[in-house]
Amino acid sequence: MAVGKTFVVEKVCPICEKKFRVVKTRSRIMVVKRDDDACIHYADFNPYYYTIWVCEHCGFAADEKTFTTKMPDRHLVILRAVLLTKNIKIPFTEERTLGxxxxxxxxxxxxxxxxxxxxxxxxxxAHQLAWIYREAGDWDQEKEFLTKAAENYEDALMRESFPIGELTDNAVMYLVAAICHRIGDDKKATTYLSRLISDKGVREREPRIHDKARDLWGDMRAGRKK
Ligand SMILES: [Zn+2]
Known part of the structure; x- marks a missing residue:
């Protein structure tokens, strides 16, 4: 059990405006390993289980930032129309299961x-949900959500302006490549990796992305030879 690794706080839901309980994770949890697509594995605890907050009264679910940042009125109107008429109750659980x-x-x-x-x-x-299935060893579900993550990252590359927080467009291209390699689309992975590796700007300004792209490229070539 996650004794001492989590604690419960109360927040106000932007949709129903009632107080609801949230499980937060403490920062000191031991990292076991990091996958090439940024998934972090922790010792006997999975903080990804708790990244989505759920209001136990109306069922609204989103990440912490969405809950704590003022929501545009047009979004409130849409979400309230759906949630406040349906009486969705999601029971609060201090320890979440995979389900x-x-x-x-x-x-x-x-x-x-x-x-x-x-x-x-x-x-x-979608990417974090895939990671949850990865830990659980459910490849079919992991693959479904990795695919969804890659599609949406690519869509973001076309439509959104970067950086988004600390996420640069090059970091997203790398993530798409890492995901594509995992789901067996090495052709697309190669396209993104060769763009990253041959771009001088990436090498100069984002050497970590450049190095990771080189490493993944090397892994892919080694894999192909096997
Ligand atoms: Zn609510």
Missing amino acids: NASTAFRLALKFLDLIHGKSSKKAKY
């Missing part, structure tokens, strides 16, 4: 669709 966590992500993705939310956010949710 609870996946429901939270699926709801969050559904609400993003309703408000025509940003592809970069859909990509992030």
Whole structure:
């Protein structure tokens, strides 16, 4: 169990305006390893289970930033029309199961669709849900959400302006390549990796992305030879 790794706080839901409980994770949890697509594995605890907050009263689900940033009125109108008429109750659980966590992500993705939310956010949710299935060893579900993540990252590359927070367009191109390699689309992975590796600007300004792209390229070539 996650004893000492989480704590409960109360927040006010922007949709129903009631107080609801949120499980937050403490920062000191031990990292075991990092995958090439940025998934972090932690010792006997998975903080990705808790990245999506769910209001236990109305069922609204989203990440912390969405809950704590003022929401545009047009989004409130759409979400309230759906949530406040349906009486969705999602029971609060201090310790989430794989099922609870996946429901939270699926709801969050559904609400993003309703408000025509940003592809970069859909990509992030789908990517983290894929990581949850990775840890659980469910490849079919992992692959489904990796595919969704890659599609939405690519859409974000075309439509959104970068950087988004600390995420640069080159970092997203690298992520798409890493995901494509995992789901067996090495052709697309190669396209993005060769762009990153041959771009002098990336090498100079984002050497970490350049190095990661080189490493993944090397892994892919080694894999092909096997
Ligand atoms: Zn609510």
